[in-house]
Structures are given as structure tokens and as C-alpha cells.
Amino acid sequence: MKALIVIESCFGNTEQIAQAIVAGLRSRDIEAAVVQANQSPKIDDIELLIIGAPTHSLGLPKPATRRQANAKGGHAEESGVSEWLDALAKLQGRRVAAFATVTGGRFTGSAARAIAKKMRRHSADVVACEDFLVSGTQGPIADGELTRAEQWGAALI
């Protein structure tokens, strides 16, 4: 089976979680790689598509929130997961999983839920949707979350 993880990440935390998910998939002998959404990845031969993003203003990053992240030292590009998903063709039952990084608390929202919603509109089969905790806007990733991400990746197949 071939898996692809499509992400965006302003401070590197979502990318680190993605790499842990790759490690989990590879531990189950799945071919897996991470690619940035703004590189317009091709997914024709991908059997398991995993999409991840940082949570911004309760949902997916947008140009305005990416600029806010960059004002705090981030390195976001103009477009990312939301724009890539909007440009995708129908996924017709393709297995997909969504994840996000969140800072936690009572009103965090979740980019993962926003991704899952868009994927269902594309007729995808959403098999998992998960949030991973970071300790603040810039990170770092909370204790134990990289291990949890690796286990989550391994359990996706």
C-alpha cells in the first residue's frame, strides 16, 4: 500500500507530527512520504491519503491567519491545505485520514474536523480524524504526542 501525507506547517510542529506518522506507517511496511500542499502533490496512485494542518482561528489556515503566523516568526506560504483541497477532483471512496495540531483548552476548534468535512464533500471515505497537542503557538509539541502520532499512523492500515 502507498500512503501520502499532505500538510502545511507554519512553525514546523505539524510537519514533525507528519514525520512521526510516516514512521508509524513504515513500521507496518507501508510506503509513505510527506509533501507540502502548496507543491500541488499528485495523488492518482495513493491508496491512503493523510492530510494535516495547524488549527488557525478554530479551523484551517487562511491567507490572513498565515500572515498572522508569519508576524510571529512563522514561515507560512500564501496557499496550503484548504486551497489544495478546494482544487481537488472527487475522491470517490478513497481512504483518507485527517489530523491537526491544536494548542488545547476549551475553544480550540480543529483543522482536522474542517479537513474531514471537505473530504466528505469530495466523497472520500474518512477513516480517522485526530488532534495532536502543541504547548503554544510556536510549539513545542506536547509530551507524548510524537509517540501517539506514530501509533496513530501505524493503526491507520
Ligand SMILES: Cc1cc2nc3c(=O)[nH]c(=O)nc-3n(C[C@H](O)[C@H](O)[C@H](O)COP(=O)(O)O)c2cc1C
Ligand atoms: C493565527 C493563528 C491562529 C490560531 N488559532 C488557533 C485556534 O483557534 N485553536 C488552536 O488550538 N490553536 C490555534 N493556534 C495555534 C496553532 O494551533 C499552532 O500555532 C500550530 O498548531 C502550530 O503548528 P505549526 O508549527 O505546524 O504551524 C493559532 C495559531 C495562529 C498563528
